[in-house]
Each structure stands twice: as structure tokens, then as C-alpha cells.
Amino acid sequence: xxxxxxxxxxxxxxxxxxxxxxxxxxxxxxxxxxxxxxxxxxxxxxxxxxxxxxxxxxxxxxxxxxxxxxxxxxxxxxxxxxxxxxxxxxxxxxxxxxxxxxxxxxxxxxxxxxxxxxxxxxxxxxxxxxxxxxxxxxxxxxxxxxxxxxxxxxxxxxxxxxxxxxxxxxxxxxxxxxxxxxxxxxxxxxxxxxxxxxxxxxxxxxxxxxxxxxxxxxxxxxxxxxxxxxxxxxxxxxxxxxxxxxxxxxxxxxxxxxxxxxxxxxxxxxxxxxxxxxxxxxxx
Amino acid sequence: xxxxxxxxxxxxxxxxxxxxxxxxxxxxxxxxxxxxxxxxxxxxxxxxxxxxxxxxxxxxxxxxxxxxxxxxxxxxxxxxxxxxxxxxxxxxxxxxxxxxxxxxxxxxxxxxxxxxxxxxxxxxxxxxxxxxxxxxxxxxxxxxxxxxxxxxxxxxxxxxxxxxxxxxxxxxxxxxxxxxxxxxxxxxxxxxxxxxxxxxxxxxxxxxxxxxxxxxxxxxxxxxxxxxxxxxxxxxxxxxxxxxxxxxxxxxxxxxxxx
Numbered sequence: 111x112x113x114x115x116x117x118x119x120x121x122x123x124x125x126x127x128x129x130x131x132x133x134x135x136x137x138x139x140x141x142x143x144x145x146x147x148x149x150x151x152x153x154x155x156x157x158x159x160x161x162x163x164x165x166x167x168x169x170x171x172x173x174x175x176x177x178x179x180x181x182x183x184x185x186x187x188x189x190x191x192x193x194x195x196x197x198x199x200x201x202x203x204x205x206x207x208x209x210x211x212x213x214x215x216x217x218x219x220x221x222x223x224x225x226x227x228x229x230x231x232x233x234x235x236x237x238x239x240x241x242x243x244x245x246x247x248x249x250x251x252x253x254x255x256x257x258x259x260x261x262x263x264x265x266x267x268x269x270x271x272x273x274x275x276x277x278x279x280x281x282x283x284x285x286x287x288x289x290x291x292x293x294x295x296x297x298x299x300x301x302x303x304x305x306x307x308x309x310x311x312x313x314x315x316x317x318x319x320x321x322x323x324x325x326x327x328x329x330x331x332x333x334x335x336x337x338x339x340x341x342x343x344x345x346x347x348x349x350x351x352x353x354x355x356x357x358x359x360x361x362x363x364x365x366x367x368x369x370x371x372x373x374x375x376x377x378x379x380x381x382x383x384x385x386x387x388x389x390x391x392x393x394x
Numbered sequence: 395x396x397x398x399x400x401x402x403x404x405x406x407x408x409x410x411x412x413x414x415x416x417x418x419x420x421x422x423x424x425x426x427x428x429x430x431x432x433x434x435x436x437x438x439x440x441x442x443x444x445x446x447x448x449x450x451x452x453x454x455x456x457x458x459x460x461x462x463x464x465x466x467x468x469x470x471x472x473x474x475x476x477x478x479x480x481x482x483x484x485x486x487x488x489x490x491x492x493x494x495x496x497x498x499x500x501x502x503x504x505x506x507x508x509x510x511x512x513x514x515x516x517x518x519x520x521x522x523x524x525x526x527x528x529x530x531x532x533x534x535x536x537x538x539x540x541x542x543x544x545x546x547x548x549x550x551x552x553x554x555x556x557x558x559x560x561x562x563x564x565x566x567x568x569x570x571x572x573x574x575x576x577x578x579x580x581x582x583x584x585x586x587x588x589x590x591x592x593x594x595x596x597x598x599x600x601x602x603x604x605x606x607x608x609x610x611x612x613x614x615x616x617x618x619x620x621x622x623x624x625x626x627x628x629x630x631x632x633x634x635x636x637x638x639x640x641x642x643x644x645x646x647x648x649x650x651x652x653x
Contacts, residue, residue: 234554
């Protein structure tokens, strides 16, 4: 996307993939220790994410997945190593991201539509023209709400919506400013199984249509395998990437794919690897 | 139908209880023949309310506007300090212990000092009302700001939001329910401050009236003064409760309507 070229990262070179494709996000030997801690929260992270790639990061809770997100968005600087986004070294908030979390974190005093519009009031270039172009932005937000099945709910307050609907609105808020990168931190963790699978499909369709880059943090292996191009497995504290697996299931993927043997095999494999890590780290 | 009846009963409850209290009070006074100089009954108090209606109204007005000025200063200072304490760790660490210590000092102790500085009258009363009522506002506004979800802050910060953006778009609206809740507490405290100061150092106001009435053994008038303060505080409390519901209805919603 930018003029500068990015040499292939060790991870990329090692895997022998991504030739020619410049990385959108590149982690090189990244370590992070939070202030006042001597222990690293994440250790020696090396990975490279292509533009438009759907990446899932799985691992036990407390493994530094959320720390990884903070590093990728520039919310915290690494203690050692470098994080590069769009070919530029990250030194502050990268401003090309949308984020959604397990809690929808919608503002209860704003209507659903106004909640979705919030990022446009903050981020340039929308910020400076927000007052003038509000009507036009509202049309865009409404269209987005429609694609996630929230047509007709734009004037409701978040607390009048069900959990699944709030999460859809939260994803709309993360996408309204057309970010290049969408970061999702266990976004479907609090939903029931049916709603979760419904939202998987919504996310899949949004991604297929717009081809933003996604980093999805989850403990749900089926979710990771169903949605992602590449799954990274992280170990518990200090968080390290201990495995990387390309998911070569053909796209477009239908929910039916989750019942196939190939799918189960991949999930099984990943589960085994996580099991091994847990065993290795279990206190004696 | 049943719930409608229950609602009506709930609405009537405070009135019924008040009337009951007055009846019992009067009954005790009449039955045991308690002297009005010691403990006047509601009838004697009502009589004195009517008899001295004019001076009471004058003193009540004095107390009312004194309280409102003190309260207004408390709101301004409380909001300012609350925002400072709630948004800056540095200010929080530095200022909060001092505020706590200050709050523990009985504000009556300030009145003699204020009298030395400003003489007797309205100014010490305004300042006492302010001193006693700003603390809950600081604490509540600071709490509202400090309990902001970190995820939400991350969402906005990753977009390059400035501190002021987060404060205006999220922090302040979020702390409004806390703020209005504190106003209800503070307004009643402000009345306490004014009356205490008037009792010690003023020639005007309900506090002064009660003091004067007490020293001339007009006990029913002292109680009439108490009654007037109570009514004023209750009315202001109710006014702020209504304002609160108007401004922050989203924080007091009933059940969920989700589907």
C-alpha cells in the first residue's frame, strides 16, 4: 500500500509463502513487558500478516492475546523488537483499525446509529467534515447495519437490543470508517452457540465483500478454523507463538464445512498442540 | 389490576406514614400533657407557622438563596475537581488524600474562622454550604470517569482520539448519572451548611430564626423552622431527582426489551 518495500520477515521466509505480497502487519522479535513487571507478557513474536489475510490467534486464557492486539494497534510500544504496519514502524495509534471485544461496549445514551457513527467523529478524514456530511455518513452506517441484519433498529438504544444484536452493532462500529484492519478480541465469546454461528457467517460475508485484514483472537478452535486463512497458536505466559497453521479449506466456506472430516482433522490437530503446551507448562 | 393497586399504595405510602407520625406525635403530647416549651405537638407548631408566616417566609427565602449560591459554587468546583481527579492519575494521587482529610473535618469548625475573615452574615453561610456540599460531587464525578471500560478507551485511542475526545464523547456523558445522583445528596447537605452557619453567625435565615426563637422560649417556632428546612430540602431533592430522570433516563431503564 505504501511505497516502501518490506523485506520478508523470518516467519514469512521460513514458511516459504507470501512471495511478492507486502505485509500489512509485521512483528519482528517483539517482546513486551508491562511497566513494573520484569516478566514478559509476550515473548519473541515473529509473524507477518498479508493485506486481506484473515488471521486467528488461539491459546489458553491469559496468554497475551490481548497484549498482541495492543501491540498491533500501537496502543503500547514493544519493549524489544519492532512492529511494522503498512511498511512504517509503529510508534503510536495506527488509526487504520477497527476493534470489537467480547463486551459490545456500546454507549447506552446513544442510539444504535449514533453508536456506529462514533468512529467517524474521531478519526480523520471523516472527523473534519462530520458535521457537514453527517447525513451521508448516516446513510452509510444504515447500509452497514442492514448487511448485519439490524435493518430498522438504528433508532433503538443498545439496551433495547439482545446480546447478539449488540455485538452486530459493535462490529458495525468497528467497520464504519472502512479500516484496513479489523481486530476482534473474542467477539462471540458471550453469545449462545446458534447466534455465534450466525455471526461467523456475517463476519465471513463482510470480509469476503470488503477484504479488510482481520486479526481474530479466540479460544474457540472451530471458530478459528472456520473463518481464518492462518491460525497461530500461542502459549500461556509468557505468550509465544508456538505453532502456525495455514487453513487450506476451500472458500467460500459454508457452515456445513464444520461437519466435514477435513475440518475436524484440523481442529483436532490444533487441539492436540494446545494440549501439549498445557501439559508442558502444567505446574509439577 | 393488582399491580395498579399496588402502585397506588406505593404512591400513598409516604403521605400515610407522615399523617400517622403526626397523629401519634400529637397523641403523645396531648395524652401526657407535654408542655409546649419542652416538646410542642404538631398543632402548636402549625399554629405558630401560621402566626409567624411572614417572618418565617422572609428568613426561609434568605436561607434558600444563600444555600443555592453555596450549592452553585459547589457544583462548579465539584465538577472541576471531579474531572481533574477522575482523568489524571497524578492529580488523583496528589489531591485525593487531602480531599479525604478535608472532608473528615466538621464544617462547623470552619464557621468561626469564616466569621473572622468575612464577618457575620451571608458570606460565611454561603461558604459553609459550599464547603459541606462539594465533596460528594467530586467523588461521584471522579468515580464516573474512572470506571470507564478500558476496551472502549482502546477503541477510541486506536483511532487516534485525543484525551479531550474521550472525555467529551464518553467520559462526561457516562458520569452524568453519578453527577446527578450526587446533586441530590449535595443539595440537602448544602441546607445543613447554611443553617449551621446561620445558627452561629447571622442575623438572618432560618438558622438565626430558630436560635432567636429558642432563646425566647418559643419552642413551637423552633420546630416550625425545622419543618420549613425539611420541606425546602425535600422539594429541592425532588427537583433534582426529576432533572436526573430527564437527563439520564438511559441509566434508569427498566427491563430489557431485546428480541
